Amino acid sequence: xxxxxxxxxxxxxxxxxREANATLPLVRAITxxxxxxxxxxxERRQRLLGLSRPANPEVRDPYREELAQIEAELEEDTKRVxxxxxxxxxxxxxPKSVTEGLVDFPAMHAGRRxxxxxxxxxxxxxxxxxxxxxxxxxxxxxxRWAEDRPPEERPLRLVEGRTCSGx
Numbered sequence: 001x002x003x004x005x006x007x008x009x010x011x012x013x014x015x016x017x018r019e020a021n022a023t024l025p026l027v028r029a030i031t032x033x034x035x036x037x038x039x040x041x042x043e044r045r046q047r048l049l050g051l052s053r054p055a056n057p058e059v060r061d062p063y064r065e066e067l068a069q070i071e072a073e074l075e076e077d078t079k080r081v082x083x084x085x086x087x088x089x090x091x092x093x094x095p096k097s098v099t100e101g102l103v104d105f106p107a108m109h110a111g112r113r114x115x116x117x118x119x120x121x122x123x124x125x126x127x128x129x130x131x132x133x134x135x136x137x138x139x140x141x142x143x144r145w146a147e148d149r150p151p152e153e154r155p156l157r158l159v160e161g162r163t164c165s166g167x
Contacts, residue, residue, distance in 0.1 A: 013092040013106060017141060020105040020116045020125040027093055031101045031120050034084035038098035041077050048074065102135050116141070 015023075048070060051063075081098060088095045088103060094115070096102040101120025106113060109128065117127040117138050129137040 014108050014113070015092065015105040015116060016107070017116060017125055020107070020118070023091055023093065023105075024118070024124065027088065027091065027103060027118070028120070030084055030087050031095070031103055034081065034088070034095065034098055035101045035120055037077060037084070038081050041074060041081060042099060044070070044074055044077075096135060104129075 048067070051067065085095050085098065092105065094104040094106070096104055103118050103120075104115035105118070105125065107116045107128065108114070114128050114130055116125045117129050117135055118125045119135075126141055127138040128141055129135065129139060
């Protein structure tokens with residue numbers, strides 16, 4: 001069911017490199033909050049799993065209430081992580097790793113659907129990958145992308161050593 005919803009979102013909106021970069025101030029802010037909270041949740045959950053619990057639930061555990069409170073807080077923070085994910089999806093972006101800050105933007109390139117790929121800390125969207133390649137298949141965006149841009153976004157070409165302004 002999740003894959004179907006993801007495919008529907010992919011069909012709904014695609015980004016140009018310029019559009020993806022225009023969303024980065026908001027995407028960056030949401031992703032920074034998401035990564036910070038997600039890493040904290042993962043760390044606290046691992047620590048909680050490491051605590052031993054009595055095998056017999058009838059035995060009075062002096063820390064039972066405290067553990068229950070910690071688990072409730074973790075559950076609330078996990079919901080907040082999901083809310084950040086949904087905020088990114090509402091923008092048309094697809095978070096791929098909540099702890100690494102990887103975000104994909106559906107795009108079209110050479111007549112096929114691909115993902116523009118951005119990672120928290122990068123100044124702009126500079127990579128792309130095939131739908132099934134994941135972030136390991138990231139490739140730099142090159143001038144080949146110019147053909148996918150609307151005319152007003154394409155780089156100017158040199159004509160006899162001069163820049164062509166389109167006039």
